[in-house]
Amino acid sequence: MYPEQGPVWDWIRDNAEQILPKVGANYKGDGPGAMRKIPQEDIDELHRIFEVSGGLDWFNKIEDFSAQKAKEMGLDIGTGKDSEYFKEVYNTNNQEKHSKQ
């Protein structure tokens, strides 16, 4: 999905466990630091914030209308990266305005 990240990116991903600690990251670790694992209780708090502040409703609305639009366009809404609708929105929709001339 991100070809512009270049071969260095691939190298970092392939060697994450060895290279990230070298630069001081706490990769997937407990406690503070860059790239740490966010504790479950903090994720739970964020979830409750999304519930009370309208964030979750907003997400659901986006999902509902996306499904509706996908149907209208005759595309499969699916889930994740394999969704036809996602592929259309991600790769093609409005492209003439931004990328291809």
Added chain:
Amino acid sequence: MVDFGYGSVKTNNFDLDTAKTELASYLAANDATFNLCIACGACAATCTASKFTNFSFRNLTNQIRRGEEESSKKEAAKCMLCGKCTLVCPRNVNTRNIILLIRETVQTIHR
């Protein structure tokens, strides 16, 4: 070269450092009224061709001043030479003559 699925977009700006203003200079030199436009749009409002196409004498001459010469011949061809614009122009721009000059000279400039 690699195709990443997108490309860089050309600028949408008028660049007056590289603009081709040969036609504008020619028109100004051959019809003294070319520079007198005050962009009121009366010419386009009254234009027969503008009722059915996106032709505008005001816009055409402005585009020529900004160096958009390529499209001008095609644009100038839309005019029906009825002369109504000359009648309404408050600055006495010789619109009809300018259209004829464009039609003639575009060929000599862009052979």
Added chain:
Amino acid sequence: MDKSVAVIGGGVAGIETAAELGKLGYKVMLFERDSELGGNVRNWDRLFPSRRPAKEVVENALASLNGGISIYASTSISSIKKENGAFTIHSSDSKQFQAQAVVLTTGFELFPAEKKEEYGYGIFENIITSRELEKMFSDYGKPRMTNGKPPHRVAFIHCVGSRDEKVNRPYCSKVCCITAVKQAIEVKEAIPTAEIFCFYMDLRMFGHGYEQLYKEAQVKGVNFVRGRLSETSEAAEGRVIIKVEDTLASKPMRLTTDMVVLMVGMTPATGTDKILQSLGLKTNEDGFAPVKDVHLASTQMGVEGVFIAGACSGPNNITDSINEARSAALQVHGYLNGE
């Protein structure tokens, strides 16, 4: 006649007011904070629309001052107090003067162009104000770049410090459009090969001879582009790049220029607000001195016995300033004679 009138400000409006009051026989005190009379016009080389030398106008006004007028140059007025129908005028060096009537002619200052930070005045080379261009004409007869050479491409930027809420100047300064047209013609005449651009939002050619001058500029090949400058920047070779939109074509535009002339607008003269305060008056919504009635009493103020003329009430041209001065003098005369 022993009645005395204080005229605050010695630009063309003040000089003219003093001269007229002098002719009517009043004892006039003309206060000017600069060491010389003449105000802003002294800094101009030639005037629109006729392009007559500016000094002619100042000299003409000065010549009409007679013996009944005392000139207090280098005297800045800080406050005016009215008591029992008479006025005490305080200068900032703690002197006091008595008068039966006051005329406010404190004029304007030019907008400080460095306040439009993005325009690069005082930062990039060869970005000058309209006043600095006038000085170049006075000194050398033509514009010149900091390297001494003549510019080949000059951009005039209208409305610098006018019609701009970002710098708290929402009003039109009236005279900058026609000044730009005049200066564009002058540059074109001084350097015939130069390419000249005027970037305007509207061209406000309201006065006699202005529209004709605009047409003359068009005939001479000055380019008029409708769009406001967004920012300047410096190119590698030290030239100035400007960004505007050609609003008639709905397209952004950029060009590299040798010189950018900022048409600085009019700003209330500093200190006028303090004088107004001392009289119990507030500035108008633009920061200028308020007139009593914009239609019917445009040379009177909200305090009886205080009159006003010239650009201290808002942007003005010389013609109107002189007319207001004459009108104010007559109003003073009427007031002092119980009319």
Added chain:
Amino acid sequence: MKIEGKRNIWKAYQKEIADDDYYYVRSCIRQNFFPGSETTFLRILREVLKKNVYDDQHHTTCTGIAYHCEVVPFETIMTVVGRKFALMKESGFRNFVPSCVTSFGLYTEILDTWEHHPKVEEKIHENLKLATGRNFNVPNNLAHTSDIIFKFREEIAQQAKYKLINKATGKPLKVVDHIGCHYAKMFPAKGVGGAEYPYVLAGMVESWGGEVIDYPERRHCCGFGFRQYMVNANRGYSLSASKKKFESMEPFKPDFIISNCPGCGFFFDRWQYALAEMEGKTYGEDGYGIPSLTYEEVAGLVLGFDPWEMGMQLHQVTVDPLLDKMGIAYNPDDKFKGINKEDLGRPESPKNLRFYK
């Protein structure tokens, strides 16, 4: 250019920056793209400047990227931010220091919103209480991490092992600075030096011996723009904005780019690779790109930190020629080694962008 004019503007835009006891907030993008820069920031503050910084494991994303992609509403992001302020309060700190420019812009925007609309702040207090039981106070001082480094630039200069000088010629390195849009474009008074001629990075470059280059498209956005980049179909727009800047800075032959924003710094690095591969164009010397550095990396180099411990090997535009230019003592063999000095192999070389000597 008349530097005095800029100095007058810089004088007018000075902001209050707390001098110690910072509550540090990481950036989503930076910790992934430049984890070493965040490490370097803490190292400089703790080891070099002896400051007290709290690195809290419980703080999370501010949701700013999603907010700017319009998938998170304002009320939600304000409540998430309220939670961060609550964590700071609980830890006993009062000076909030985010690593991300977008977050910094959002905190500024949110605090300004609350100042003008106290009812909105009230609602956020209620939301947060309801969702988490927490209470918050607004920070005493809000400063971006680049503000902190700016504040102590002279202290860093005093301990410098290297200067931003070309060792061979003795001349200052030419540096172009790029400030993230959300640092000061929304609230010029909240940025060191204002929005038009920001001084936050220029000041560092000056203090450390370099020469700041002002180029025509300096103020132009890098183009990352969140959803412009996030959606592949729009990505060309993002690329083109950076390309416009590279073309504008190229004639000045800059030695490197310094930026204070996560997205800008990263994409100046990656778009040079993409443009080289797509269009065959490179912008640096000898087929290399122009190195794109964070201010922490620059500060770290000046202080003599090991470039590979700062993560400078994670750049796609190779930094080695710049290290050589500065005369920095570094071990090229360690570049692609892991935490235990194990050999990790080498990244594949791009076709057009020169990566290896």
